[in-house]
Amino acid sequence: MNSGKIFGSIVLSLILVYVVLGAGEAWINPFSPASAMEQTILWELRIPRLLIAFAVGGMLAMAGSWFQVLLGNPLAEPYVLGVAGSSATGAILLMTIAGSVWLMSAGAFAGAMVGIATVMAFAYLGTGRLLLAGVVLAAFWGAFITLLLALMPEHDISLAFAWMMGDLSSSDIPTAILLLVWVIALLYGLSLSRSLDALLLGERHATMLGVDVPKLRRTLLILASFVTAIAVTAAGTIGFVGLVIPHLMRLLFGSLHRIALPASAFGGGLLLMLADAASRSVIAPAELPVGVLTAMIGVPLFLWLLLKRT
Amino acid sequence: MAVAEENMMVKVPVFETKNFSLVRGDRELFRGLDIEASPGTVVAVIGPNGAGKSSLLMALTAVLAPTSGECVIQGRAAGSYSRAELATLIAWQGELPPTEFGLTVEHRLKLAAMGSGDSGLMHHAVKEMGIGVLLSRNLAELSSGERQRVEIASVMLRDCSLWLFDEPTSHLDLQHQVTCLNMFRREARKGRVIVTVLHDIQQAASVADKVVLIDGRGGIECGDVRAMMVADKLESLFRVKLTTISLDGCEVHLPDYRDHKDMGER
Incomplete structure (x- = not known):
């Protein structure tokens, strides 16, 4: 039964890649670009951008599924503990001080690290209070961002907003590194899959099945936060992929991580690719914020599946 | 040969405690428990709500550290084993697992089997608990009683010498209460030790060899079922x-x- 689904998913994914590469201001047939110009657009704009979207989307979906299991809460997503907020704070802070776009990425990553360190201090409290601490921290970073926006000169504000809404057109982290992080995160996550599965039963059951829960919790927290930090640094904050894709994949392929995690890694990538293609095609040559599109594609898809299942 | 049967032949106690005490927060749950459980023993733990029955189970498996004494499992202090080692010695049934993440009954059982994949054991547990028709269902769709049967079957998949049950019959209908207690006696005869928290004194009196009475004010007493299950106590x-x-x-x-x-x- 599952092999049929996997085969179907692969076929669907290939069709998606074809459509995503072709779509844009003008349709380009990916197999035979009509001119040297189209060839260049394909290879130097669309393919790199597709790879960035794929890696970032996959990372967000993996991080989301880890946070959900770690916190035992189906509403958790990669930004729930405030990593995105602290990252955006860092990016905007450095932009305000130094006025350089390149420094924004450095600031984003530094901010994310500060966010992770802050959250780690609460990790020993147990999942309920860790979640509360994270939500409160996220609110704090949100307030900090608002403060910076209120103080900054007007022409910087649109730049800051563009960063926060997510932008896949360029990444200051080389695409190869993004893909490498995607691969490492997936492989490392797979090596944890048996412990992660046990954690689906709750911490007490996991302990009784031989899992060192405090150690697993620390490992997961660092892994998920780090992957989130990379994704946010590369592309700003893109909501929804990390919340919806893990649930979608569990509905389709079951909850065991050996299948659900790779499914999320690919599914998140595909959803973000699709959303990005839509964001640069719908009102081309202008672009829509990709985060808006992820929600607009993801929400109906998710609700439809939810209705179908009950 | 199954783990429990090997124990039966050597006749070392599966676990024993001496002067075992536990304080949680500022409350002393029990003080000075001495118990020795040789293979084939069923121990019932009874006492009022909040007395510390579940905590006693947790202390036996070293999830909670005792304030005095120690629990020795097969010759070694429980605290000296790693969690992975303890998982091969002890199986536990406790709270019903969460349903948010869409686990099916089959997947839940698979997790309990910890990859050992003994299909004979699986077949037997599923049949005994009458959950064959539920296998492909989502845990969220089951009643509490059905979920509890899945939990009991999950323990039955674990060939451990010590089985701990925390109110195994609380949600079960009469038929399955009887099935569950009969299964305890049968599994004990194979050489396992079963420690079970129970609220029904009739169930405790009929299934147990030894009974632990715990009053929640520090008092704890362990003895033979006939000596413990008397009206004034x-x-x-x-x-x-x-x-x-x-x-x-x-x-x-x-x-x-x-x-x-x-x-x-x-």
Whole structure:
């Protein structure tokens, strides 16, 4: 039964890649670009951008599924503990001080690290209070961002907003590194899959099945936060992929991580690719914020599946 | 040969505690428990709500550290094993697992089997607990009783010498209560030790070899089932009046559920 689904998913994914590469201001047939110009657009704009979207989307979906299991809460997503907020704070802070776009990425990553360190201090409290601490921290970073926006000169504000809404057109982290992080995160996550599965039963059951829960919790927290930090640094904050894709994949392929995690890694990538293609095609040559599109594609898809299942 | 059967032959205690005490927060749950459970023993733990019955189970498996004494499992202090080692020695049934993440019954059982994949054991547990028709269902779709049967079957997949049950019959219908307790006796005969928290004193009296009475004010007592399940001990433990009747030569203690102040009006 599952092999049929996997085969179907692969076929669907290939069709998606074809459509995503072709779509844009003008349709380009990916197999035979009509001119040297189209060839260049394909290879130097669309393919790199597709790879960035794929890696970032996959990372967000993996991080989301880890946070959900770690916190035992189906509403958790990669930004729930405030990593995105602290990252955006860092990016905007450095932009305000130094006025350089390149420094924004450095600031984003530094901010994310500060966010992770802050959250780690609460990790020993147990999942309920860790979640509360994270939500409160996220609110704090949100307030900090608002403060910076209120103080900054007007022409910087649109730049800051563009960063926060997510932008896949360029990444200051080389695409190869993004893909490498995607691969490492997936492989490392797979090596944890048996412990992660046990954690689906709750911490007490996991302990009784031989899992060192405090150690697993620390490992997961660092892994998920780090992957989130990379994704946010590369592309700003893109909501929804990390919340919806893990649930979608569990509905389709079951909850065991050996299948659900790779499914999320690919599914998140595909959803973000699709959303990005839509964001640069719908009102081309202008672009829509990709985060808006992820929600607009993801929400109906998710609700439809939810209705179908009950 | 199954783990439990090997124990039966060597006859070392599966676990024993000496002067075992536990304080949680500022409350002393129990003090000075001495118990030795050789293979084939069923131990029932009874006492009022919040007395520390579940905590006792947790202390036996070193999830909670005792404030004095130690639990020795197969010759070694429980705390000296790693969690992975303890998982091969002890299986536990406790709270119903969460349903948010869409686990199916089959997947839940697979997790309990920890990859050992003994299909004979699986077939037997599924049949005994009558959950064959539920296998492809989502845990969220089941009733509490059905979920509890899945949890009991999950323990049955674990060939460990010590099985811990925390109120295994609380959600079960009468038929499955009987099935569950019969299974305990049968599995104990294979050489396992089963420690089970129970609220029904009739169930405890019929299934247990040893009984632990725990009052939640530090008092704890362990002894042979006949010595423990006597009316005055149970009356003071639960603070209710019991009527003792004799049935087939066994003493049965019955509480009176009627409200005598209310009787005249009816």
